[in-house]
Amino acid sequence: MSGGHTHALHVHGHSVVHKLPGHLKVAGLVLFVAAVVATPARAIWAFGLYAAGLAVVAGLAGIPVRFIGKRMLIEVPFLLFALLLPFVGEAPYVSLAGMRISEAGLLAAWTILAKASCGVVASILLAATTEIPEILAGMNRLRVPTAIVAIAGFMVRYLEVISDEMGRMRVAMAARGYEPKMFWQIKALATSAGALFIRSYERGERVYLAMVARGFQGTMPTTDDSPAAAVDIMRALAIPAMAGIVAVLALVGGR
Amino acid sequence: MHIPDGFFNGATSFGAGVVAAGGLSGALRQSTARLKDRQIPLAGLVAAFVFVLQMINFPVIPGMSGHLLGGALAAILMGPSVGVVVVSVVIVLQALLFADGGVSALGLNLINMAVVTTLSGWFVFRLVRAPLPPTRRAVLGAAFLAAMISVVASAVVFVLEYAIGGVGGVSLTNVLALMAGSHLLIGIGEGFITIAVVGAVLQARPDLVFGAKDLAYDGTERLSMRRFWTLAGVAAVILLGLTTFASANPDGLMWVAEQTGIGLDARSSATASSPLSDYGTAGLSGVVGTIVAGGIGIVVTFLLGWGVLKVFRRRSSV
Structure with a gap:
């Protein structure tokens, strides 16, 4: 119950990403994931750019690749389901190495693989760089x-x-x-x-x-209510904004 | 059960988010009066408890693991509206702190695991308790069934959502048989944990159980055989109803989808033979298989329920 709250997914650090205000990071995560989900699955290049964006954030925050990989195991049940889809999906079929593979199933498997991975890595990066009280304060500032x-x-x-x-x-x-x-x-x-x-x-x-x-009246006192600095807003939303533009491009021209 | 990003199309995820936000704000409005004061620590405690329970994963079939949901427990301890709020908090924090469940799928996860489990659990709990005397045993029996059915209801709703906007060309009957069957097993585990917690709280602090406020506390009362069979009968009727609902529904839904063209692009109907249409039902055609599975489930539940009642009868007569 004493100070220094950390949780399983938190990686201590003092990077640019760690120092950004919590509410901007939560908003950024939501925007980024929305862009990823809206992207048509056939636009493979778009998912490459998303992965690159996530890699930049992970690099800036100094989160080891192994740490992210370990936590991604949470996806495994759904990935197994995704891997099943090409075999149980419906016509039209293509044949690959002597097996009959459903085209729709293959596309669905790729969709789940790509979008779920981007989403999980983005969430891991938020959790790894943000302490719990910051996330709670961020939720408060986002009018939850x-x-x-x-x-x-x-x-x-x-x-x-x-x-x-x-x-x-x-x-x-x-x-x-x-x-x-x-x-x-x-x-x-x-x-x-x-x-x-x-x-x-x-x-x-x-x-x-x-x-x-000790005077508790239903809400915890907040110490920092100052509006976020423009620099912080730009830093936090740079990658999500990039993802948004990519998603729009993919929706317009990528099909 | 925590749906990741990309499993459902964007429109469905967004729509589910809107529905979930509506449900959550309704529950919040209903519960603000009770959440004012001491209830907030209790709500936080139940949330933490549900969080811990949800971390216990167990494999159901290869490629699919289940965990406890806790919605029925929250509803029985705190009432349905506070229960919805409490489990929602758990789901939101899991997405933000533990990357468990996609952020874009938050609406879907909230509907499945917070709203449906809590409300269906509470509904079954009240339904089962209604004809029974206000005793400890009736509360526990109702809690077991409520917990079990809430999990199956959550799985059925998942299938409905999958029909509207799921990714992948699997036939609905397969998904339904897989989900309902596996979650019947998970539901039994959920039932055991739920009666364990509710029973212990009833024993030590009966004032903390919202769903048993009316309980005339009498530890010596015995369950007559007639009451036992009433309970068993109610359980069978509910389960049978759920089974026929489950088996009849995909076809209706497929029909609606084909008529309106929402979400499903020219998918063959459930009865047409898809390459592995016997995939979760071992050779039986979908609808028959589901009914058979439901029947087996009812028998298993009967036996289990009987065993559970027996254990608690022995314990409370000491």
């Missing part, structure tokens, strides 16, 4: 309803409380010689899940009362 930001803030805090509490309970069980792993031991797991909820909730109540005692 206060209740949502407040719940998100509490959620982020409780995540640590819950996982720590879960760890302690597991250690306590192991210390008493019981380590439920099998399906028929689900009752033990289930009761610990319930107990975990109650324990964390009652701790949460105490935290809330402590916050009220």
Whole structure:
């Protein structure tokens, strides 16, 4: 619960990308992904440019390629589905190495592969360069309803409380010689899940009362409300703007 | 279930975003009165809890893994409107902090995992509880079914969305059989975790369970056989209804799509033979296969539900 909140996807750094205001980065991500999704799949050159844009950001932020690759594994189930499409898709067919491949399926597989990869890498870059409080403050500045930001803030805090509490309970069980792993031991797991909820909730109540005692009135105080500098806006939106232009070009002429 | 970018066409993603924003703002408006004060920490806690639950992934079939959704749990603990808000927060943060689910597919993911699970879960929960006495066991039985059906409903809605604007030329019947079948299994897991948490909270802090506010707390009451069969009957009717809805719907949808030409370009109808039309239903034609799968699901659920009730009966009579 103390300072220095970081999360699994965060890579500490002091690069240009790290220093940009959170709300500009979130807006940039949304614009970039919108451009990627709007691009017709046949415009392969456009996806090359998107990848180049992402590579520039990753290079500036100093995010290692291996780190991004590892996190991209989250796509794998959908990629497997995509790889299936050329074989279960419908006519017209082309034959490739003796197999019958659906043309529509092949195009769909490429669409998913290209767009999902661009989207995942862009999201990873946001998460890697932005601390959680900055993202929350950014959501606040982008006029996301206060209740949502407040719940998100509490959620982020409780995540640590819950996982720590879960760890302690597991250690306590192991210390008493019981380590439920099998399906028929689900009752033990289930009761610990319930107990975990109650324990964390009652701790949460105490935290809330402590916050009220210190003057909490429903929103967290923000320290920085100054309008973003023009330089920051240009830096944050350069790549998304490029993506937008590419998408328009691809839509107009790329088919 | 977290849809990445590019899986759906741009228009569908955008439209889903608009629908999800509408649903979310409606839920927010409904819940502001309750979210004013102490509810916000509880909402944050439930969100964190759902977040942790959603991280538990388990393989269902090769190439597809499932995880718990938590919508029904949130609805039972906090009520439907706050539940929608809570699970939405989880989905948004997953997209922004963990690159889980595409940003452009956020609307679709919100509809599937926050709105549909929570509302269908709450609906089933109320429906099952209505004819039953206000007991702990009725609440838990209703919670199990609500959680299970909410997951299947979410999968069915995914298929509807896929029919409107999904990428790829797979026949809808295949997608439906695959999704509904696999999510029946996920739903059973979801049901177990949901009753575990609801049961534990009921025991220690019954005041925290929104869906059981009326509960006359009596730990000694036993479930009569007649009530058990009523519960089982209600479950069977709901499941059967869901199955026939699921099996009848693609054809209707295909028909609409062919008539209007939305999204689906000249795709053959579900009954025409596509190269692998027996792909998720092991040799049976799509509609029959879905009904058979549904029937098997009902039997399995019956047995499971019976086992679950048995465990809790033994526990609460101590």
